Amino acid sequence: xxxxxxxxxxxxxxxxxxxxxxxxxxxxxxxxxxxxxxxxxxxxxxxxxxxxxxxxxxxxxxxxxxxxxxxxxxxxxxxxxxxxxxxxxxxxxxxxxxxxxxxxxxxxxxxxxxxxxxxxxxxxxxxxxxxxxxxxxxxxxxxxxxxxxxxxxxxxx
Numbered sequence: 652x653x654x655x656x657x658x659x660x661x662x663x664x665x666x667x668x669x670x671x672x673x674x675x676x677x678x679x680x681x682x683x684x685x686x687x688x689x690x691x692x693x694x695x696x697x698x699x700x701x702x703x704x705x706x707x708x709x710x711x712x713x714x715x716x717x718x719x720x721x722x723x724x725x726x727x728x729x730x731x732x733x734x735x736x737x738x739x740x741x742x743x744x745x746x747x748x749x750x751x752x753x754x755x756x757x758x759x760x761x762x763x764x765x766x767x768x769x770x771x772x773x774x775x776x777x778x779x780x781x782x783x784x785x786x787x788x789x790x791x792x793x794x795x796x797x798x799x800x801x802x803x804x805x806x807x808x
Contacts, residue, residue: 655761655775658789659707662796666696667705671799674751676702676710677741689744695753698795700767700779702756711767713755718746 673694680690695702695710702710714737721739741752759768761775769776769785776785777792 655788656707658792659703659709659761662698662792663696663703663705663707666703666796666799669800671696671796674702674715674753675746676704676756677746677752677754679754687740689741689746689752689754691746695756696796696799697751697753698792698799700777701759701792701795702753703792709759709761709768710753710756711759713753713757715751715753716741718742718748718750718752720748 674697676692676695677689678692680688682688693704695704697712697715700712702712704710714734716734716737718741719738720742721735727735737754741750742748746752759765761768764770764775766781767778768788769778771785771787773787775788777788778785779791
């Protein structure tokens with residue numbers, strides 16, 4: 652997986668030099684007396700199904716949300732209620748409003764690929780959505796890094 656590591660190092664260097672916007676990777680931690688808290692575990696560049704950190708570690712993207720003040724629950728789906736609870740926990744944990752967080756990002760091993768990484772005859776690839784045809788890692792990361800560095804007009808509005 653030397654080619655994969657070289658690709659990741661190249662993309663990380665380009666994102667770091669840009670500098671590209673990062674998001675905060677958080678983990679849920681059970682505290683003995685204070686209950687569950689979100690703890691910042693580092694900054695990552697979210698590139699679709701994958702996240703990269705500044706030292707080249709690769710993560711499967713977990714749940715992504717922007718920290719806002721929770722709203723009144725009203726009649727919402729279970730998913731909306733859960734996301735509202737996560738936002739409330741983030742605020743309670745001291746994460747600044749407006750911060751984009753990636754929760755439950757799972758570390759990936761390039762030598763033992765598991766989804767969204769896939770080993771193919773041509774090398775390491777990314778299955779960007781379950782059941783999709785895997786895209787070569789270099790092509791995937793290059794495309795996603797380009798979108799992060801130069802979002803299409805109106806994408807961030």
